[in-house]
Amino acid sequence: MRVYRLVKERFADTALDGSGAKLYGGRWNRKGHAAVYTSDSIALAALELLVHLHRSEVLNRYRLVTLDLPDDEVLVLDDAGLPGDWRDDPAPVSTAAIGTAWLSGGQSLALSVPSVLIPQQCNLLLNPGHGACAAVFATASLQPFDFDPRLVR
Template identity: 40%
Template sequence: MRLWQLVEPESLPGLSGEGTKKHGGRWNSPGRPAVYCASSLALAALEVFVNLPRDKRREGKVPEQKAVEYDLPDDLCRMSGFPGTMSEEETRPLGDAWLEAKECLALSVPSNVVPLEANVVLNPDHPDMDKVTVLRVEPFSFDPRLLDD
């Protein structure tokens, strides 16, 4: 399975989960590390873009990003079966329980940005985390037409 993530250079390779441990995410509460990846580079870009504060959506203000492609053995990922319309108040406890159980390395969840597509959450505390392979790291920038003047 190929996965994508946009990562700020100082956080490469992007597999620690420290950022979401500090602030939490859709599928994890603060204090619990998780790594959020997307099923495509385009979805990874959308996920980052919608979470950028408006003042960062300007030419010269967008944080530098690297596109990172990972390989994950298919048998280490489980489909969540959760609907894409769940609130963060509903998804965080489910994700926290999944992280705590360590039953599988990766959980495929619906994207909140594009509910018909999938994001994959990795558990950096899972013993199989070393089976995630970085395939490539490339510079990434958003098309200036997406940015505010």
Template identity: 35%
Template sequence: MTIAHDRQPDAAVGANDDARAETRNDAKAIALFRIVAASNADRAFSEANGDKAGRWSSASTPVIYASLSAACALLEFLAHLEGPPEEALRLVEARMPADALREVGALPHDWSQHPYRPHVQAIGDEWVRAGSSLALRVPSALSPRECNVLINATHADLHLLETVGHEHIQLDPRLHE
């Protein structure tokens, strides 16, 4: 992965200036990462998965998937890539208060299996319906020491999620050929 140094700050979608300043100045803020097509960089943390199901949610659940590291975001991007990657990709970073994140509870023994298991998807579905937190930390099935984060796209605290910047990312051809 090559990252160009043309980092661009962004305004948070739906956030007011006070909430953004609060998140930026909070030493307990958590960084989140996604890799998206350049055309979607401004919406990377404001739009749910659409009608796509994920490991932790069914297709109708409004969830945004992110990672706690840029490396995990790359791994997840590559694992879900269908066909050749877009030419213009962006690594997008957001921040949110640490206290807006909840840990997933006990995991079923088959949580990491593919195809996705409905009872594992129900964990995220029920968490979104309950509205108990803005974000839920879950392990990555691709690298269990890494973590992904589900973001409840309909949560009242979504305005606390601040997109802080994005940068061009060039995939090494060895990763997708």
């Protein structure tokens, strides 16, 4: 399965170490737990980034990280496993508990979860501590990515 991540150019060297999520926490992880957030399409990766930016930040230089994950290393969180508040803003404690338990358990490289922005598409949480990570991350591609300036008009 191919996944994508957009990062600011200055963070390209640490794009896959999970340090940002470890420092700040996220919808699917608690602070103190490293995780790498990716998406199943470039468009969703862009949207997931844009929702957190101020207008002036959109034109900053970015890098697109592309990874190929082994299908057998992706665990899918189905609708029955989602708490009723999973789409709340700010992110609820319930989703962070699910993701943190998955990270701690180490049962797969990736956890596929629906996007809050577009529930029909998926974000994939990667566990940088998983044994399969090094091989997958070693084959990652990185390329320049620029947003269309019309986004900030």
